[in-house]
Structure formats: structure tokens, C-alpha cells
Amino acid sequence: MMHRSTRRTLLKGIAAGSAWSLAAPAIVRAAEREIFVGGPASPGLEDILFKHIERKHGFKILFEGTNSLINLEKIRSNRARPTMTVTMMDDPVLVLAEREGLIAPLRGLNIPNLADLRPDARPHDSMWANWCFPAASISYNTDNVKPAPTSYAECWDRKYRDKVIIISMRITQAVVPLLAATHVATGKPLAECLRLADEGFAKLRELRPNILQITTNPPQAQQLHESGEVDLYLSPDSRTTLFRKSRGAPVDLARPREGMVAMPAGVALVKDGPNQELGMTFINELLDPETQALAARTFFSLPTNTKTAKPADLDFPDLAVLDWEYFADNRNRWIERFEREIAVR
Amino acid sequence: MSVSAAAPPASSLSAARAALPQLPRRLDPLALLALPALLFMAVVFLMPLLLLLWASVRAEGGFSLAGYVRVLGDSYYIGVIGNSLRLGLVTAFGALLLGYPAAFALARARGYAQAILFALVFLPLTVSIIVKSFGWGIVLRRDGILNWLLISLGLIERPLRMLFTEESLYAGMINVFLPFMVLPIYSVVRMLDPRLSEAAATLGASPLFRFLRITLPLSLPGVVAGLSIVFSLAVAAYVTPSLLMGDRYMTMSMVMAKAFLNLRDWQLGSAMAAVLLALAVAVVVGAGLLQRRLARHGQ
Numbered sequence: 001m002m003h004r005s006t007r008r009t010l011l012k013g014i015a016a017g018s019a020w021s022l023a024a025p026a027i028v029r030a031a032e033r034e035i036f037v038g039g040p041a042s043p044g045l046e047d048i049l050f051k052h053i054e055r056k057h058g059f060k061i062l063f064e065g066t067n068s069l070i071n072l073e074k075i076r077s078n079r080a081r082p083t084m085t086v087t088m089m090d091d092p093v094l095v096l097a098e099r100e101g102l103i104a105p106l107r108g109l110n111i112p113n114l115a116d117l118r119p120d121a122r123p124h125d126s127m128w129a130n131w132c133f134p135a136a137s138i139s140y141n142t143d144n145v146k147p148a149p150t151s152y153a154e155c156w157d158r159k160y161r162d163k164v165i166i167i168s169m170r171i172t173q174a175v176v177p178l179l180a181a182t183h184v185a186t187g188k189p190l191a192e193c194l195r196l197a198d199e200g201f202a203k204l205r206e207l208r209p210n211i212l213q214i215t216t217n218p219p220q221a222q223q224l225h226e227s228g229e230v231d232l233y234l235s236p237d238s239r240t241t242l243f244r245k246s247r248g249a250p251v252d253l254a255r256p257r258e259g260m261v262a263m264p265a266g267v268a269l270v271k272d273g274p275n276q277e278l279g280m281t282f283i284n285e286l287l288d289p290e291t292q293a294l295a296a297r298t299f300f301s302l303p304t305n306t307k308t309a310k311p312a313d314l315d316f317p318d319l320a321v322l323d324w325e326y327f328a329d330n331r332n333r334w335i336e337r338f339e340r341e342i343a344v345r
Numbered sequence: 346m347s348v349s350a351a352a353p354p355a356s357s358l359s360a361a362r363a364a365l366p367q368l369p370r371r372l373d374p375l376a377l378l379a380l381p382a383l384l385f386m387a388v389v390f391l392m393p394l395l396l397l398l399w400a401s402v403r404a405e406g407g408f409s410l411a412g413y414v415r416v417l418g419d420s421y422y423i424g425v426i427g428n429s430l431r432l433g434l435v436t437a438f439g440a441l442l443l444g445y446p447a448a449f450a451l452a453r454a455r456g457y458a459q460a461i462l463f464a465l466v467f468l469p470l471t472v473s474i475i476v477k478s479f480g481w482g483i484v485l486r487r488d489g490i491l492n493w494l495l496i497s498l499g500l501i502e503r504p505l506r507m508l509f510t511e512e513s514l515y516a517g518m519i520n521v522f523l524p525f526m527v528l529p530i531y532s533v534v535r536m537l538d539p540r541l542s543e544a545a546a547t548l549g550a551s552p553l554f555r556f557l558r559i560t561l562p563l564s565l566p567g568v569v570a571g572l573s574i575v576f577s578l579a580v581a582a583y584v585t586p587s588l589l590m591g592d593r594y595m596t597m598s599m600v601m602a603k604a605f606l607n608l609r610d611w612q613l614g615s616a617m618a619a620v621l622l623a624l625a626v627a628v629v630v631g632a633g634l635l636q637r638r639l640a641r642h643g644q
Contacts, residue, residue, distance in 0.1 A: 069606050162506050168592045170607045213509045214592040220479065229486045229508065332608045339603075340421050343592035 033059035035278045038074060039088030041065030042239055044298040052294060053285045059278050068093035068172070075102050075270055084270045085279040090172045091264030091324035092331060094128050103128060103268040110280050113287035113305060120321045121304035128268035131286045132301035134237040135316045136176045136261045138254040144231045149254040152180035155232055156207055163231040164210040165221045169338035173218075175327060176235035176261050178204060178334070179320075183258055190259050191320040194327060197334065204342055214343045226251055237263040238316075242300035255317065262319035265301065394622070401615035412616030422600065426620065429597040433580030436518040437526075437572045443519065444526035444571065445564075451527065452535040466524050474521060478588035481517050482508065514589045521585055522578055526571040533567030565639050573632030577625045597621045 068089035107126035121130035182193035182200030292303035485507040492504040583598035604614030
């Protein structure tokens with residue numbers, strides 16, 4: 001019998017087609033092995049590190065690069081139905097995520113490489129892990145500053161009038177100029193200076209004639225730094241400065257005698273996020289000695305797995321690892337002080 | 346069913362119309378065309394605005410004006426409000442100074458000349474503010490084009506510091522918002538009847554007298570509209586001040602961003618937003634009243 005097309009059969013066809021077109025992506029997606037990772041918009045993450053992990057484990061990494069606070073906001077907004085599996089954030093922001101119950105502890109999970117991390121890379125009893133330690137000190141323009149600064153105190157030299165940019169306290173790397181000022185004021189080691197940071201504000205205020213700008217836009221500051229408009233930049237970490245140096249930019253990271261600061265690069269599992277197994281595989285791979293060596297070369301950062309050999313060209317001294325919980329607890333107060341005492345014209 | 350049965354008698358229609366409230370009868374059916382836009386604005390503007398106002402007075406114990414006390418009772422935040430107002434005023438009047446003659450040129454130009462002038466007004470709107478700010482960096486830095494030009498002309502001996510100064514911020518803001526001044530003035534100026542000025546000239550009025558007594562008063566509605574638009578945009582600007590000055594020139598929008606994103610202090614952010622809204626509404630309403638008054642004066 002010949003099938004006769006009627007308006008009803010046509011509508012049925014449209015309805016079936018619509019249902020398939022709506023359902024198909026979800027069905028296909030469910031069959032796909034993929035995770036959604038939120039993290040920093042650092043060059044090298046997607047094109048080098050994630051590609052390596054995807055190739056090795058055969059799943060897809062959907063990545064969204066933004067700053068840690070926005071990342072936290074996304075997890076917070078989707079708390080009821082999390083879409084993100086893994087988050088890569090600064091430790092002070094991970095402290096907030098832990099307090100709000102947004103991340104799941106890594107301890108006890110199927111992440112064997114966690115056991116090989118140095119103890120200070122497993123904060124809060126392995127609530128999260130530090131997958132690398134980028135270093136921060138003073139970034140200087142190699143065309144204008146010769147020889148390289150050997151002490152943080154040199155930043156206060158009047159020869160750098162209007163030649164210094166510092167990062168706004170709203171960005172974690174701003175802890176370095178605050179620690180430097182506290183060290184110059186108190187003479188205490190950098191790692192101890194965090195708890196004395198309020199004593200550093202007066203010294204930081206003395207830096208004001210040298211400060212051209214307090215930036216909330218690091219790429220713009222980096223451009224001015226590389227162009228020679230700014231001699232000293234406090235303080236992008238090695239992920240930026242040494243990466244740009246490797247690309248031929250006239251910048252380098254000073255090795256002050258007071259030491260360098262380990263910046264936090266944490267990775268955590270989002271609580272109740274989808275595809276938790278793949279999330280664990282992802283984190284375990286990030287902590288793997290071979291992958292850590294790749295990350296160290298790509299991001300000019302110290303590996304945190306004790307079984308990973310430090311790349312020969314990374315001549316960092318021992319880095320000062322800070323108490324980021326203390327930083328998180330005091331950050332808002334310091335932001336206010338910073339704006340009223342340092343940034344104000 | 347008969348037609349007569351469906352249609353009510355004329356007398357009952359009149360009675361029904363009389364029973365209806367006055368407003369619907371006065372309402373032009375064309376006004377309904379605004380309904381989709383009104384619904385859209387109710388969802389994306391009015392509802393968030395009400396939530397924001399509620400957040401500004403909400404406290405753990407219930408209602409509180411603590412957020413407003415913090416904003417209006419702190420000399421630092423008063424200074425921030427002053428920064429925003431100064432930025433809005435300087436940008437608006439700076440744009441007026443440059444935009445007023447430009448609008449006349451645009452209105453008087455014809456053919457290709459007008460097309461080119463229009464492109465000059467509109468093209469900057471298509472360039473991202475990020476790109477513009479990086480461009481300003483190249484122009485204003487010590488080895489930038491402007492310092493090179495001034496040194497080449499022998500006007501200065503050594504490069505000046507131009508980046509991250511209040512003057513460079515004003516210049517950048519005027520650059521960004523100039524089209525929003527030119528277009529409202531242009532729309533008024535192009536409707537001016539040239540015969541008015543010509544008639545005054547035949548009666549012996551000088552060009553300055555004709556401008557002051559005829560052209561300027563008639564173009565004032567465009568000026569008021571341009572000033573209110575540019576002021577409202579500039580006083581609430583966030584990206585341009587952030588890029589051109591950073592934390593050294595805090596504006597109300599920057600405080601809001603800090604409060605919501607960094608401090609997670611909703612009361613502070615919402616109270617600051619409400620104060621900014623009040624300022625913007627005052628300017629817009631004031632401009633509207635001034636325009637009506639000018640229109641009555643023109644008649």
C-alpha cells in the first residue's frame with residue numbers, strides 16, 4: 001500500500017526529528033569521554049599539556065580559561081548541578097572553595113601520584129594538590145636594567161622613578177611586592193613576612209614615586225614592560241616572564257638574595273562534578289613525573305612530584321612557600337588598605 | 346449564527362466604552378509595539394535592578410541602611426564618587442567641545458564627504474576598547490608617537506610621562522564616547538531651517554549674533570541629549586578607566602567590581618550601584634525636563 005502523506009504524518013515527522021535533534025547531542029555526549037576543566041588562561045595549557053593528557057588517556061578536555069575568582073563564581077552558581085569536573089585555581093581561592101564545600105578532598109581517591117608529592121604541595125591534608133610551583137620575584141627589562149637586581153630593596157631606588165608597575169592586590173601575585181616591602185622594613189625572611197605584612201604597608205607607600213601604575217590588567221603591563229616603558233614589574237611569575245624570555249622578549253626574572261616566592265598552582269576535584277573517574281585520571285596524570293617534567297619545561301615552574309628531576313635550566317633556589325590560608329583570611333583587608341594607602345593618588 | 350446576533354447594538358457599545366477607564370481609550374494602539382521591548386527590559390533590567398536594590402538594604406537581621414552609610418559616610422568612597430562625577434563631566438564637556446562643530450560639519454556635508462565623515466564617526470565604535478587602550482599605550486609612552494612628535498618639533502627636550510595620567514584618561518574617554526555626542530547633535534542640526542539664519546543675515550545680524558541667538562538655542566536639545574548620554578556612559582565606565590589608569594583612579598564601577606568579585610561584599614557593591622543609578626537617573630530626568638523647557642522656549 002502506498003503511504004499517503006498527510007498533515008498529521010508530516011507533524012509527526014517534524015516532532016520526531018525535533019526530539020532527535022534535541023536528544024542526540026546529549027546521547028552522543030554521554031557516549032563521549034570528556035571532562036570540563038576550568039582554569040587559568042595560561043599559554044601552553046591547552047596546546048601542550050592537555051593535548052599530552054588527551055593523547056595518553058583518550059578522553060577530551062573541554063577547557064575554559066579565566067581567573068580564579070570567576071572560576072569560583074561559576075562553580076558556586078552551578079553548585080546544584082555542577083558541570084565542571086576539575087578546577088585549576090590559586091590556593092587562596094581554593095581555600096574559599098573548600099570552606100564553601102565546593103571541592104571534594106583528593107585523599108583516599110584513586111590518585112596514586114598524590115603520595116609522591118612534596119608535603120607542602122598537598123595543602124589541607126590533600127584537599128587539593130599543587131601541580132607545579134611557578135616562581136615570582138622581580139621581573140626586569142634586560143635592555144634597561146644592567147646588572148640584574150640582586151635585592152628587593154633596589155626597587156626603592158629613585159633611579160626607577162615612574163619605572164615600576166605593581167600588580168593590584170586583587171590579583172594573588174601582588175603578595176610579592178607586599179612581602180618585599182615587609183622584608184625591607186623588618187629584615188625577616190620572606191616566608192615569615194606574610195604574617196607581618198601589615199608592617200610592610202608603610203614601606204610599600206614609600207615606593208609610590210616609582211610606581212607608574214597599579215595594574216589589574218597584566219597583559220597590558222607586560223607589553224609596557226617589554227617595550228622598555230617600565231623597568232621593573234612586581235611580580236608576574238615565571239610562567240609569564242620566563243615564557244616571554246624564551247620567545248625573545250627582553251625580560252628576565254631576578255634572583256634576589258632574599259629568595260623567590262612559590263606561587264600557588266592548585267588542582268582540585270569539583271564536588272559532585274560529572275565524570276569523576278576521568279577527573280581523577282586527569283589529576284593523577286598532572287602529578288605524574290613525566291607530565292610534571294613537561295609542565296616544568298612548559299611553564300618554567302618547579303615540579304612538585306619528588307620523583308621528577310628539576311629541568312637543568314631552571315636555576316631557582318628553594319622557594320618560599322606561603323601560608324595561603326592566612327593570605328585568604330587577610331586578603332580583603334589588605335585589598336582595602338592597598339587601595340587607600342598605596343593606590344590612592 | 347447571524348451577524349446581528351454576534352454584533353452588540355450601538356447603544357450598548359457606547360455604554361461599554363463609557364464604562365471603560367479613560368487610559369485605554371487614550372492609548373495609541375501603536376504604543377503596543379513597544380510591548381516586546383518593555384517585556385525584554387523588565388526581565389533583563391528591571392528584575393535585576395530590583396534584586397540589586399533589595400541586596401543594598403538587606404542584612405542578616407532584616408532591613409539595614411549600613412551599605413549606604415558605608416558609601417556615603419566614608420571619605421574614601423566620597424572621593425571615589427567625586428572621581429566618577431569628575432570623569433563624567435570632563436568627558437561630557439570635552440566631547441561637546443569636539444563633537445559640536447563635528448556635528449555641524451556632518452550635517453552640512455554632502456555626497457562622499459558626508460559618507461567619509463559618517464565613517465569617521467562610526468568606525469571607532471567598531472574597534473574594541475581593549476585594542477584602543479593598547480593603541481593609546483603606543484601613542485603615549487615615552488618612546489611613543491606623541492613624545493617623538495613634540496621632540497621633533499622642538500617643543501620639549503626630553504620625553505614627558507603621559508601614560509596613566511588623569512589627562513590621558515580624559516583623552517581616552519573622550520575618544521571612546523565622542524560618537525555618542527556627535528550623533529544626537531547631528532540629528533537636531535540637520536533639521537534646522539537654514540532660512541532662519543539667512544533671514545537674520547538679511548536684517549544685518551553678524552555671524553556670531555546669528556549663531557548665539559538662532560543656531561545655538563535651536564541646537565540645545567541635541568546638546569542636552571548628547572551631554573546626558575555621554576555623562577551617563579562615562580560616569581559608569583569601568584573598562585576604560587581600568588585600562589588607562591588602573592587602581593590609581595578608582596571609580597564607582599571599579600568599587601562595585603571589587604565588592605562583588607573580590608570582597609564578595611554584596612551590600613557595599615549594591616549600595617554603590619544604587620548611588621550610581623540615582624546619579625544617572627537624576628541626570629537623565631534633569632535632561633528630559635530641560636529638553637521640554639527648551640522645546641517650550643523654542644515655540
